[in-house]
Amino acid sequence: MIKPGISVSEDTLGYPNELETCWPASDQKINKDVETVYSITLTGLVQAIGFRPFVYQLAKKWNLKGTVTNGPCGVNIQILADRKIATDFLEEILSNPPALSRITGSKIVKGIFNKFKNFEIIESENNEISVSALLTPDLAMCEQCRRELYDNSNRRQRYPFITCTHCGPRYSIIQKLPYDRVNTTMQEFAMCIACRNEFNDPENRRFYSQTNSCKTCGPELFWYEIKKAQAEPVLLVSQEEILSAIKSALTNGKIVAVKGIGGYLLLCDATSENAVAILRERKHRPAKPFAVLYPDLKKLREDTLVTDLEAKLLQSPVSPVVLVKRKDRNSPTIAESVAPGLDQLGVMLPYSPLLEIIASDFQKPLVATSGNVSDSPIIFQDQKALEELADIADFILTNNRKIITPQDDSVIRFSALHQKKIILRRSRGLSPDIHITKITNSFPAQKIAFGASAKSTFCIQNGNEVNISQYHGNLANYDAQQDFEHSLNHLKNIFKLAYSGEQHTLTLLADMHPAYFSTHLAKEYAEKYDVPLRKIQHHKAHFAAVLAENDLDDDSGNVLGVIWDGTGYGTDGMIWGGEFFYKNQRLHFPYFHSLLNYKMAKEPRISSFSVFYAFSKQPLPALIKDKFTHTEWTYLNKAAGINTLKTSSIGRLFDAVASLTGLIDKTSYEGEAALLLEREAQRYFETNGYDFSASYFDKAEFLIDALISDVQAKKESSEIAAKFHYSLVKFIEYTAKKVGAKKLAFSGGVFQNAVLVDLVIINLTNNFELYFHKQLSANDENISFGQIAYINAAGI
Template sequence: MPQTFQLIISGQVQGVGFRPFVYQLARKLDLKGSVCNNENGVLILINASRERAVEFLNAVLEKAPEASIVQSHSILETDQLQFDDFQITTSKTLHQIDIPLTPDFAICESCKTEIRDTSDSRFGYPFTTCTNCGPRYAITTKFPFEREHTTVASFQMCASCQEEYSNPADRRFHSQTNSCAECGIRLWLTSASGEPVSVVRSELLKKTSGLISDGNIIAIKNTNGYLLCCDAGNKAVIERLRGKKQRPAKPFALLYPSLERVKNNFELNSAEEQALLSPVAPIVILNPKDEIKGLEQESIAPGLGQLGVMLPSSALLTLLMDELQAPIIATSGNMHGSPIISSEKEAVGKLSEVADYFLHHNLEISFPQDDSVIRFAGEQQIMLRRSRGSAPNYMGRSYSGKKKVLAMGAHLKSSFAFVPNSHTYVSPYFGNLDSYDVSERLKKNIHQFIQLFQTLPEVVLIDSHPQYQSSVLGRELSKVWNAELIPVQHHKAHFASVLGEHGLFDSKEKILGVVWDGTGFGEDAAIWGGEFFSYDNYEMKRLDHFEYVDWLAADKMAKEPRLSLLAMLPEEERGLARGKFSETEWKVYTKMLEGNKLKTSSVGRLFDAVASLLDTVDIASYEGQAAMLLENRAGDCKGDGCIDFLEGVAYETIPSKKLIKNIWKAKEAGVSKAHIAHSFIHTLALAVLKMAKQGGYSIIACSGGVFQNALLVEKLVKLAEKAKADLKFNRILSSNDENVSFGQLAYYQHIKK
């Protein structure tokens, strides 16, 4: 009689069609046994000789479903069991859950074909999914990933869907999100006042398309939350949306009907094309070929030369775009600064003054998420917002330890990281915790995770800034749970996030950490943001920084680049900024400078100062606007011959005021503003390599929001090649404050205290 072997496959293996795949492979190889989900992933039992069992395991690993990510596997002989055939059995959970949460997957090509085929039973069904695509994390309520553990459970499968689900030869065999027009999710259209729009079900998306074309704003509930949509070629409706959403200048994302249309309008490299077509289906920042006919580019992204573009992530959006055949605005369904909305009640309550119509559906969303956003510097991926399709798993090396850890992250661009088992979970982006709604969403998601994993944290990590809302909440939760509370300095967490992503904690070589951002509470009570660190043998030390300048008017400084310019001008040159202030403002701010004690080394504020100096922007309407506009202006520079504004200057602490003074001189000498902006970024890149050379570093790890600047990254990559330096950037995670939670965790696990 053959032996019985137990195979356990761990990683992203639930909700990706792994069990149907194993079933079909086992039947093909005439093996008897069973497969089920369990707390560790997928559990397979087979009757076979050891040789055949190993052959089967190798075949499973080699041919695993495309959406799966196998992190570990094991095989061992177990008590002999008798099997008459091979079956998919009910999931077994005997211990604490120890598996990744499967992210949402964009609609696959097979499902697209079906919803467009008039002879197919799913023709026009806007919630068509299969084992390879559809919402996963967004609809999860419990583990393991079974239909009854999702919000799709409230839809009873009809006989036809049940037949597909039960048929091993069908592509929807054991597809947990299976549904159709007869038994599935219902879609309906209403006016802003809640009045139903009378239209037959098959005409709903055609009607919605017509309303968009006629200049209306439609709030559309996608499978991850509401989107506010309007015609991207209608300036009046775009400006109306800006006014109602309270978003005067921040760029909007575009939803395109097809890759072909994107290629017609944008320069697209292979990495960008691959990203657009990936299961993540993110917003990708692209360069237009020229002025795009029929697109209001300046209204969509004021002052910017690039546009954020995505392809439909769901059957619903695919069908809508098939009707429209033209790009539309598709921005998060929320008021500016608030989290994305996912419930009908909240959408109507908060967006009825924004949207003219609502397209609702009755699938509950457990975890609402914004669309992920990425850009590229050549082939180097820069994650701008990690959310739908990417979160909440961290699929790199594990940062688990003996204790259960919750890392609370930062205040802006907040996220949390949780280690309840041997896996690391990094939440999607939430936003600015100054917003009560964002803070409540963060809190709710933390409690949802604790419920999902049935685990309370034993350690809570917080930012060392005592007034960050994430730190305040972390202190409260640590008391409730009687958990150890540990603060981690903001910029050290940034540095640790890159070391963690690249597995560099065991490096035999010392590493230079370059962390540049807007703000972070420093260990000397100054506002850090232009830092150089050294990592060597599990110790992290601050080496140097940008010159300290005055921090003015608290948070107002981050919103008014003119204040950064005033603070960074040498005292004898401050009059150069006089024209940017009223008489009263000038008296107030110059008085503040006389007695100011708070200092900053922030490179984010340095970007602001240069943007103001070049008359690009003096008062910003959204975070990062000055830096984005400055990068855009730098992109207008034609030709080489960049100026090093610190050429010949010997320094350890980078002299910000000298840099500003030299830029002013170049402006007065008639150098073009585009050339100055380009040269400023070039000077910063040179400074990184100079610091590395002075300290004898060959590995350079860069993090912080400043490194979302593609031009800076491109320049660093070119300079590093010449210098034979090894550059490391955040790639899985955003370089901005979204990575702080993961960095706190990595720091806690590896740095000697």
């Protein structure tokens, strides 16, 4: 039986109208003497993962004649067969597709064509009318390539660019669709005879592998030494000498910039306090934790309590950075300055052959952080790397395979108790693909959503397919703005998005915040191309994103949205961040002063003053006043007296409690205060268990006076932190009961907090249905997708 979603047409010629822009019907005259073929069209993630070789092998097994080709909408197969064989063949494809593929749609239609002599892969169709295929993320090195990398008898032994149909760069090197070598940056490397033979051999794993290359014909490494802040090329005889030079530099405590799949990484010895201190000073990153690259899982287990679930993800085709618990924070193995004061490490295993060789040669953990100065995007252009990384690195390792789309490493964590997956950054290995069960194809079907600012992404809907970009960082940074526009224009050109007056009308979507760069850029595009621009409130976009991801659009009226973050421009002109949405109602955490603009987000002590000023009924305690100089205190009180801007931000509430408990008054990176407070709560629950009932909650407010009383009573900061986290859950429960909701959906950066997520699951599961993000980060990275989901759900 053909599965649901498959359409079988009895047309005598051609294709259904909705596919004509992707694979036009033959212009051949109908000839009753010509045999009939069935044409199968598959859409979704079906390019760049070995789908055509898979179909070829299957057709040979079935003894079928015909062709398979890539096209701008996916894969097209034509077979000479009767109706039953054709439908059975399609059913086998759908039942057992290649492991990394994801078929989102299929069509089978009947036509009239000439007889085929055999089955073959033919040149891809490059239709200029419409493109809607999903783009494949970059894929971590597979185990077969890893084995070849260490095989003394293999011609690709220690080849830094080894790939096959199952692994290697995809999204970072593609210039346009369909996915063929000529449309990637690998076009500059002509395959040697041996590689060409593999490419043409149906029995070979590299049959039709578009990234196929070897030491003879592939990309090359280039080694530079920094002298007087200038990158000077070092002429080494062989690639192996360069690889040896890397090991020597790292062993001697040097910092090496290495060109990876999505951009440059900065590497140094993670066991050396001196090397890490130098990197922090040069990178201007005083405390934010660094990711650590381990050579293998065995070495990783020596330092951490990595779970089976975490290990599986680390070795998956995504191969992200994963936050894992350290065995002993005071262990001498990893320098304390790698992740100061934290109980977790962000770790990764080598996901590219070059990193595999470097890590394996060094045999100790390496700091592996983005090649940039803090708050700037990852550098991916070679000349820019040679110029700007010369102030940070001692050596630079580059290569001549160009990167089209820059990407940081994805970052993922799991909650301690329930092992709930929480995506912190969605980039290499995950982007741009997203699998949503149902996309409301409201007119117009082409949309670009420009997202937010601090955790910027954009999202493109093209018909029934959605691609969400990689993380681009903070758009307050000029270089981040340039990268954002670069990636946006690249995907816009790939998908051939049409403007007003052409085949389709494009709609642009943006945040309501008047100062966001992304909003300004959307307005600029709308004016330039004369297309409509719609603005969606920040937290409503968050809510729409989690609803769509959980296929709750049709039931949205029965779902309470719990949307908590740091800041978002509200429809009343206030700074939202502690929101509840239910049946067109908005409830929120009580307003308190939003003071001194962005300074408040960087100095938790200001939040502690603001929260006390709003909610306390007691005289001001010294523990707050002593955080400020006399001049600062005078100015702050004056600002509070005339201030009219309010906030409901739970993110700022976390800052306030972190300051009141003495953890931190001034941060050096975003989210530091919340991270420290979460660390304290986790330590308490690990020691005392999760059966907790003490709360600061009462009548929709937190009793700030009670919290201060606990501080003054010198209760442990871990107990206060645990009590605060539990209080947040009780606030959610109180609000849900108040409005009568039985389904709860959570979004916003606050829900990257693993302790809070565990507590929500523990305490609310019995009485409510709970929905979290699964493929998207809870932070502002999901705003762009939420903007599209909001408009589609509204039918606008």
